[in-house]
Amino acid sequence: MSAAEKFTQAFLYNDRWMQYLRGVGTTLLVTVIALLIGVVLGTAVALLRTAHDQRRGKSNPFLWLLNGFLHIYVTVIRGTPMMVQLLIMAMVIFASSRNFTLVGALTLGINSGAYVSEIVRGGLMSVDIGQMEAGRSLGLNYMQTMRFVIIPQAIKAVLPALGNEFIILLKDTSLITFIGGKELLYAAQGIMNRTYEAMFPLLIVAAMYLILVMIFTRMLGILERKLRQSDRR
C-alpha cells in the first residue's frame, strides 16, 4: 500500500476524520472542565494558604488546620504520577462509574489545581508588600485589597506560567485514553486497531494536538499583551 493509500485509509475512508474531530471535541471539553476546576481550586487553595502565611498575631486554628490539609493535597498530587492518579480515580474511587471522560476531567482538574495553586501563590507573594500596606492604609480591608490591588497584579505576573500549565493540561488529556475516555488519542487507537497501521493515525493526532496548542498559545499572547497596557512608558 502506498503512503497516500495508507493516509486515505487512516483519515478519509468511512468518514474516519469524523472520529478524530469528535476526539478533538472531547479533548477540548475535558480541557475546559479540568481548566475550570484547576483554576478555581488552585486559586482558592493559593488564597487560603497565603491568608494563613500572612496572618498576624494569634493564629486561627481553623485556618491552621485547613492550611495543613491543603499542604497535604499539594504534596500528594505533585508527588505522584498523573497516570497513577487517573487509574486510582477510575478503578478505585469511581470504580462503578462508566463515565470515563468525566472521571478523567475531574482527575485532571484536581491535579492541575495543585500546580496552579503553587503558581498563583508565587504570584501573590511576588507582589510588593508595599501594595498591601498602601491598600490597607487607605482603609480597604484585606479582601478588598486582595481583589482590587494584589490579585490583578499577581495574575499578570503568573500568566506565562499559567499558560504553560494549561498547555501541559491540554496534552495530558491524552492520558484519559487509558481509562477509556473517548478523546483524540482514543480515536486514533480505534482506527489503528482496525487498520493495523500506526503511523498515520498517530501523526494525524500529533498534528492536531500541535494545532490546538498553537491556537491556545496565540490566544494567551493576545491576553498578555492586553494586560501589559499598564507597563507602557
Next chain:
Amino acid sequence: MIDVKGLKKTFDDQVVLDGIDLNVEKGDVICIVGPSGCGKSTFLRCLTRLEEPTGGQVLLDGEEVTEKGIDDIRARMGMVFQHFNLFPNMTVKRNITLAPVERGLMTQKEADARAMELLERIGLADKADVYPAMLSGGQKQRIAIVRALAMDPEVLLFDEPTSALDPEMVGEVLQLMQDLAREGMTMVVVTHEMGFAREVASRVIFIDEGRIKEEKPPAEFFDHPEHPRLKDFLSKVL
C-alpha cells in the same frame, strides 16, 4: 488628636521603640528626625498598626487604636510612603477614587470629580488617565499624597516621603506638603529634610535608641540643641 503612651516595639529580642510618649494636636506639624535605624519609621507605622506595637497605647481622639475596627481608623489617618506605593494596575484617577468609592464615602461620579479637583490643584489633571509607570518620582509621590487626601483624613502620616526621589524632584513634593501644612492639615512627618523641618514644623522630635531624646519648636531645636546625641547628629546633617 493623637495620644501615644509608652509605645514599645521589639523585633524578636531587639528593642526598636522603648517607651515613646507623644501628643499631637489638631493642626500640628510634627517632624521626626533621627539617625537611620533609630525606629522613627517603625514609630510611624505603629500609629496605624502596619507594625503591631509590643506595648503601650495609641489613642485617636481618645479612642484606642486596636486591631478591631482598624480599617475605620486607617480611613481617618492617611499614610504616604517612601516608595509611593501607587497601584500600578490602575490609572491615576482610579488610584485616587478606589478607596473612597469602595468604602462607600462617595459614588464613583463624586469621587471622579473630587479626584480631578485634587489633580487640578497639583497641576497633574492631564495625567488622570495614565498609569503610574508613566510618571516621574515626584509626580508619583504627589499623586500618592492626593490619594491619601481623597479620603479626607484627620491626619496625614509621611514616612520619608522624599528619600526615594531624585534631588530635582524633592522640591515639588515638599512644596505640596508645605501648602497642606499652611492650610491647617495635621501632619506627622518622618524626614531627613532639615530645611523643611525648620520651616514648616510646629515641633521637631529627635528619636535615638528607641526613645524621644529631644522635643522642641524648630528654632530652638536647631539653634539650641541640648542632648549630646542630637548635637552630634545635627553637626553631621546640617
